[in-house]
Amino acid sequence: MKVLVAYASRHGATAGIAKRIAERMKASGVDAVAEEVTGLRDVSAYDAYVVGSAAYMFRWLKEATRFVKRNARTLEERPLWLFSSGPTGTDLVDEKGRDIFEAMRPKEFETFRNLAPIDTKVFFGAWKGNEEPKGAAERFLNLMPESWKEDIPVGDFRDWDAIDAWADEIAAYLTGPTA
Numbered sequence: 001m002k003v004l005v006a007y008a009s010r011h012g013a014t015a016g017i018a019k020r021i022a023e024r025m026k027a028s029g030v031d032a033v034a035e036e037v038t039g040l041r042d043v044s045a046y047d048a049y050v051v052g053s054a055a056y057m058f059r060w061l062k063e064a065t066r067f068v069k070r071n072a073r074t075l076e077e078r079p080l081w082l083f084s085s086g087p088t089g090t091d092l093v094d095e096k097g098r099d100i101f102e103a104m105r106p107k108e109f110e111t112f113r114n115l116a117p118i119d120t121k122v123f124f125g126a127w128k129g130n131e132e133p134k135g136a137a138e139r140f141l142n143l144m145p146e147s148w149k150e151d152i153p154v155g156d157f158r159d160w161d162a163i164d165a166w167a168d169e170i171a172a173y174l175t176g177p178t179a
């Protein structure tokens with residue numbers, strides 16, 4: 001059972017989550033490997049896929065979206081899980097009182113519903129706040145008043161327990177009696 005954990009990351013937070021998922025699955029006896037989407041071409045040799053991206057302005061990074069579209073026929077035929085690394089901070093509800101993980105679901109979870117992922121998951125992310133802007137969303141933020149930046153809490157909020165628990169669920173699905 002070979003599993004590909006494919007990810008897109010601007011500043012490393014999502015890469016860390018993807019690597020952790022692969023490591024955790026390996027500990028459960030699943031042959032999982034984490035790879036950045038941009039380096040991947042033919043991915044048909046894997047039995048199952050976990051695909052994740054950082055979310056900026058409610059969207060996945062383009063390279064992650066392109067990866068899924070390019071490999072849609074393979075991904076839809078085999079077990080697939082999607083995750084997003086996004087909200088920073090520790091608040092479990094947003095300013096409107098909505099569940100933060102529901103409110104921050106990236107648009108792509110809807111777009112890729114036709115691929116019938118077994119689960120879609122949003123994790124808390126990380127943001128250093130002082131990094132060189134790497135994409136349009138960050139350049140836009142830099143042009144805005146300081147108060148806008150305060151809406152994106154600075155720190156590493158990745159919830160390793162939640163990430164491990166999700167990786168364990170995936171491993172259990174792939175190695176369980178119905179696999």
Ligand SMILES: Cc1cc2nc3c(=O)[nH]c(=O)nc-3n(C[C@H](O)[C@H](O)[C@H](O)COP(=O)(O)O)c2cc1C
Pocket residue numbers: 008009010011012013014015054055056057058059085086087088104124125126127137138141152
């Ligand atoms: C300009 C900007 C916009 C962001 N927009 C979102 C968003 O729409 N949804 C979300 O969940 N997180 C958003 N974030 C938080 C990032 O997704 C989070 O920091 C993520 O973990 C970064 O991952 P990376 O280091 O792999 O790029 C935003 C961060 C910045 C700086």
